[in-house]
Amino acid sequence: MNQYTTKVFLFCLILSFSADAEITKAEDFVERKEYSKALDELSTYYEGNRFYDREDISEINRGLWLWVNLSKSYQPAQNELLNFKHKLTTEVRSATSDSCAKNLLLAIFTINSLSQEGEDSVLLFQELNANNEKLAEELYPYVESELFTYKKYLTIDKYIKHPISRYYKLTSYHEKMITELQKIEDLKRRQSAVEHFTRKYKERLNSLREFFEETNRTEELNILNTLIER
Structure with a gap:
């Protein structure tokens, strides 16, 4: 690595850390009930940070989780979040690569899931499914519960090859998320995040069970019930 490349790398690294620090600042402002300042930090972070070009977006989801919760008690945050989601939806349709599209979609799915607006995710997923089946398969676990909720069995049926594989994919995803969430330093935030994703995991297992019941499989x-009871 030459001297110029090293400087560029370090500059990008500093920018990345300073950007992620804005989420921590926003969390502190929320704790102090300084909601307008928290919203300013989140808006600055998401407007200026090209998160959809990054490989690791765990910080991105941490910020969205904070933003959605803030929007439930602070109307301006709800308005800004809605505008941001519309912007993401527009950008995902003109994404220049699969990795870029994936990060944009993951951000949208995260917002919808936390805001309980899953139908938007279903419609986006169906659009993606028609244009890029490979990417749709990769993103399927993130919208699975919404697809069950809105009874989109036609889409679901395509991806459920065998209940054992679905069960293990769900379990693996849940365990991976819990491992990441355990890194949150603040105990209260960590417990809240773990409880949320554990609840989502159980909902998905129940939805999978309901799907097999309603389609007479x-x-x-029987296989799924045996796995769950272990």
């Missing part, structure tokens, strides 16, 4: 249902 007795063999698959």
Whole structure:
């Protein structure tokens, strides 16, 4: 690595750390009930940070989780979040790469999931499914519960090859998320995040069970129940 490349790398690294620090600042402002300042930090972070070009977006989701919770008690945050989601939806349709599209979609799915607006995710997923099946398969676990909720069995049926594989994929995803969330230093925030994702995991398992019941897949249902009871 030459001297110029090293300087550029360090500059980008500093920018990344300073950007992620804005989320921590926003968390502190929320704790002090300084909601307008918290919103300013979040808006600055998401407007100026090209998160969809990054490989690791765990900080991105941490910020969205904070923003959605803030929007429930602070109307300006709700308005800004809605505008941001519309912007993401526009950008995802003109994404220049699969990795960029994936990060944009993950951000939208995260907002919808936390805001309980899953139908938007279903419509976006169906659009993606028609244009890029490979990417749709990769993103399927993130919208699975919404697809069940809105009874989009036609889309679901395509991805459920066998209940064992679905069960292990769900379990693996849940365990990975819990490992990441355990890194949150603040105990209260960590417990809240872990409880949220554990609840989502159980909802997905129940939805999978309901799907097999409603479509009369007795063999698959028996296998799934055996796995869950272990």
